[in-house]
Amino acid sequence: MIGFIEGLVVTLKTALRKPVTDEYPEPEKRRQVEPRYMGFPALLWDYDVPEPYCTGCMVCVRACPTQCMSAQMTDNPKYADEQSRRRKIIESFEINLGRCILCGICVDVCNFDAIEMSHEHELSKYERNGNRVDLGQLMDMGRKFQGDTGWSPSNPAKNSGVPVAKGSRRAAPRRAGAGSAVGSDAPS
Amino acid sequence: MQIQQQTQQADSIDLMINMGPQHPSTHGVFRLVIWVDGEKIVRSEPHIGYLHRGSEKLCEGEQYSQIITLFDRLDYVANLNCELAICMAVEKLMGVQPPERAEYIRVILCELNRIASHMLFYGVYGLDAGAMTPILYGFRERERVQALFESVTGARMMHNYIRVGGVNEDIPDDFGARMNTLLDQLERGVEECDELLSQNEMFLARTKGIGAISAEEAIDLGVTGPALRACGVAEDVRTSEPYSIYDRFDFGVPVGTYGDCWDRYYVRIEEMRQSLGIVRQAVAQLPEGEIAASVRRIARPPKGEVYLRTESPRGDFGVFLVSDGSDKPYRVKVRAPSFCNLQALQAMLRDAYVADAVIILGSIDIILGEVDR
Ligand code: SF4
Numbered sequence: 001m002i003g004f005i006e007g008l009v010v011t012l013k014t015a016l017r018k019p020v021t022d023e024y025p026e027p028e029k030r031r032q033v034e035p036r037y038m039g040f041p042a043l044l045w046d047y048d049v050p051e052p053y054c055t056g057c058m059v060c061v062r063a064c065p066t067q068c069m070s071a072q073m074t075d076n077p078k079y080a081d082e083q084s085r086r087r088k089i090i091e092s093f094e095i096n097l098g099r100c101i102l103c104g105i106c107v108d109v110c111n112f113d114a115i116e117m118s119h120e121h122e123l124s125k126y127e128r129n130g131n132r133v134d135l136g137q138l139m140d141m142g143r144k145f146q147g148d149t150g151w152s153p154s155n156p157a158k159n160s161g162v163p164v165a166k167g168s169r170r171a172a173p174r175r176a177g178a179g180s181a182v183g184s185d186a187p188s
Numbered sequence: 189m190q191i192q193q194q195t196q197q198a199d200s201i202d203l204m205i206n207m208g209p210q211h212p213s214t215h216g217v218f219r220l221v222i223w224v225d226g227e228k229i230v231r232s233e234p235h236i237g238y239l240h241r242g243s244e245k246l247c248e249g250e251q252y253s254q255i256i257t258l259f260d261r262l263d264y265v266a267n268l269n270c271e272l273a274i275c276m277a278v279e280k281l282m283g284v285q286p287p288e289r290a291e292y293i294r295v296i297l298c299e300l301n302r303i304a305s306h307m308l309f310y311g312v313y314g315l316d317a318g319a320m321t322p323i324l325y326g327f328r329e330r331e332r333v334q335a336l337f338e339s340v341t342g343a344r345m346m347h348n349y350i351r352v353g354g355v356n357e358d359i360p361d362d363f364g365a366r367m368n369t370l371l372d373q374l375e376r377g378v379e380e381c382d383e384l385l386s387q388n389e390m391f392l393a394r395t396k397g398i399g400a401i402s403a404e405e406a407i408d409l410g411v412t413g414p415a416l417r418a419c420g421v422a423e424d425v426r427t428s429e430p431y432s433i434y435d436r437f438d439f440g441v442p443v444g445t446y447g448d449c450w451d452r453y454y455v456r457i458e459e460m461r462q463s464l465g466i467v468r469q470a471v472a473q474l475p476e477g478e479i480a481a482s483v484r485r486i487a488r489p490p491k492g493e494v495y496l497r498t499e500s501p502r503g504d505f506g507v508f509l510v511s512d513g514s515d516k517p518y519r520v521k522v523r524a525p526s527f528c529n530l531q532a533l534q535a536m537l538r539d540a541y542v543a544d545a546v547i548i549l550g551s552i553d554i555i556l557g558e559v560d561r
């Protein structure tokens with residue numbers, strides 16, 4: 001009996017307390033993801049050139065434990081015009097995000113800073129294959145991620161596409177929004 | 189006379205009851221068939237295999253770096269502890285020594301994962317006993333740990349963070365400050381949870397003296413972890429066979445007395461306190477330096493085999509690894525503590541009442557991902 005009353009006291013004590021849970025549907029009320037959050041992978045855009053960072057080297061495709069990606073490489077026309085340092089460029093890229101297990105191995109193995117785990121995690125679709133995303137969609141996700149977090153390549157000297165022959169590297173035209181504190185305005 | 193005898197016999201026919209595989213209290217897809225005579229259980233038979241994914245076989249087709257993702261999904265409540273086991277097994281085979289800092293980060297995260305796992309047990313066990321409140325409190329505390337995991341590993345559950353030879357990323361800059369708040373909150377949370385349920389009259393009535401097994405029987409059945417310690421055997425791989433850097437910390441091994449459901453429950457509450465102590469010590473000692481030894485991205489351990497024991501929240505988690513010198517293992521065998529502890533279920537259910545079956549099953553704290561693999 002005493003235990004029962006003690007239980008009721010706890011109930012009364014907590015009844016007026018501020019709730020611990022965050023609400024979900026409204027964007028401004030829900031929990032923000034951490035800067036390191038690993039959402040679905042996205043391909044990044046080199047604004048300096050402008051073209052994707054990805055060269056289609058297929059390293060990530062081979063390393064993916066679920067074999068959910070495929071990529072196709074092609075010659076880079078900008079390289080011929082000496083506008084880019086990238087000899088090869090991605091032609092088509094597909095990730096079946098329905099199979100992706102968000103492990104981040106593709107990001108670890110990429111040598112070109114071309115792929116990153118975005119903060120995208122709300123991708124419910126009505127069709128089974130609705131989450132097969134192509135190059136364009138991956139690029140959109142990447143640009144959104146770059147804009148939201150101010151992403152910068154980990155190895156710019158090696159991975160920037162700006163041709164070295166051009167002499168001094170011009171000041172990178174940064175997009176509005178880029179450079180904001182990482183993660184402070186992370187998308188949800 | 190003849191007729192009456194027959195009716196008597198018909199009366200005593202045992203009734204077979206199927207618990208699961210979709211029973212909400214079986215903590216996954218676990219089927220338990222029990223035969224009851226009135227309210228008493230006369231015989232029980234566990235059936236497993238409903239969550240069999242062939243993880244061990246799948247490991248044979250994956251590179252060592254990819255296997256970590258499979259181990260994440262074995263014990264999906266204590267992912268980091270499983271990751272640690274496979275990474276340490278590969279390291280042992282390759283003779284790689286991870287740097288100090290990596291060892292400390294691993295221990296901090298694994299002990300936090302132990303707390304998170306026991307908090308889930310606490311909540312679900314309260315629910316098994318018919319109390320709704322504990323699960324809300326248990327999840328509140330677990331959520332705090334998971335938020336920290338998210339800031340360190342990038343994921344709340346399937347981290348893929350521990351690597352062969354170290355860890356994936358260094359801890360974030362605000363780790364120390366967050367850790368201090370988290371530890372204070374958890375300390376308060378554990379006390380609050382303890383206060384809320386442990387000495388509750390109804391909870392005591394439902395768990396004290398229920399499903400007791402003796403220490404000898406538990407050892408014979410291969411029970412490890414909190415379920416064994418509840419019987420009074422102070423066996424913990426972290427102290428009896430210290431791996432990683434556990435020999436540097438000062439912590440106790442809580443043991444029970446009677447080996448009943450309450451002891452199994454309370455050992456876990458005490459373990460959370462000990463884990464908090466380990467985390468505090470580890471955070472205080474955390475050295476600067478490298479976070480990963482230089483290991484080739486595609487690890488190729490030499491030919492050979494290795495067995496490694498670790499203490500996961502559920503018990504003695506062992507990994508047996510055979511390498512043929514290639515980038516994929518020849519054979520991976522997991523000694524899953526949940527699976528071995530499940531052997532004791534029949535002994536615990538002996539002469540128990542039907543209503544206690546759920547309580548007894550819950551007290552072993554099985555994770556079906558690990559039982560079936
Ligand atoms: S994302 Fe990186 S690893 Fe994958 S194909 Fe592109 S450049 Fe290669």
Ligand code: SF4
Binds near residue numbers: 065
């Ligand atoms: S995150 Fe993992 S599963 Fe997803 S595409 Fe990258 S490697 Fe494949």
